[in-house]
């Protein structure tokens with residue numbers, strides 16, 4: 001049978017979407033975990049990245065690993081100036097901005113429970129998870145529009161919005177607020193070519209999580225899951241890369257659960 005693949009490897013009339021070559025992404029909280037994995041995957045796919053974090057040592061190491069495709073900046077995203085400086089660095093270093101990945105998060109030990117957490121814990125959690133994204137949109141959207149290629153904003157939420165834990169009520173509630181903010185962003189700016197989507201990981205084996213659970217606990221957890229393995233940071237990063245790229249051009253206002261399908265069915269009838 002005749003092969004319908006042309007020289008470019010495309011089927012007749014079926015154009016391959018552009019990839020991330022030439023695109024520029026800002027990633028917050030990029031020095032470790034899911035953010036670092038995302039930086040590696042986006043650079044692998046041809047993007048340039050501006051990486052922000054407050055952990056300077058880890059950030060410096062990652063930037064050295066990624067070479068000329070990456071710029072790192074000390075940027076505390078609980079301050080508007082932190083996120084503004086990342087957007088500016090994208091324009092100064094690479095001349096454009098296409099992608100904003102709102103990824104930064106932190107453990108706030110005072111985020112104990114619904115009634116017991118301090119106001120300060122609630123406010124810090126809100127600033128980090130919600131205001132950082134608000135400020136990000138405020139500065140990134142004009143830069144994306146000026147770059148003339150549309151844009152993609154990716155907001156990293158958490159399965160905690162649907163599966164409450166014994167502590168961290170502020171974290172779960174603020175991630176819910178981030179999801180709703182993402183929906184409004186996509187609705188209000190979609191017509192201008194700027195998409196906004198949520199990536200909602202379940203339990204991910206980042207360095208921090210590896211420290212808390214031993215090998216046996218991790219393996220018991222994996223046995224309970226539909227896919228039989230625990231999520232790695234790269235699993236989340238690949239989804240972020242898809243949402244960042246033109247291949248997801250009709251995905252807007254979506255929430256993608258990256259939990260491998262969750263728990264295995266407990267009964268078999």
Ligand SMILES: NC(=O)c1ccc[n+]([C@@H]2O[C@H](COP(=O)([O-])OP(=O)(O)OC[C@H]3O[C@@H](n4cnc5c(N)ncnc54)[C@H](O)[C@@H]3O)[C@@H](O)[C@H]2O)c1
Pocket residue numbers: 028029030031032033034035052053054055075076077078102103104105106128156157158159160200201202203204205206207208209
């Ligand atoms: N690991 C998981 O199991 C899991 C599950 C669901 C959702 N998430 C979400 O994934 C995202 C990444 O988390 P992770 O697990 O990779 O965490 P991580 O702790 O490995 O990485 C978070 C990064 O954010 C940085 N950061 C903290 N406060 C900051 C600030 N004010 N300004 C800038 N950077 C700051 C930290 O220094 C760190 O490098 C978060 O939004 C988190 O809520 C993680």
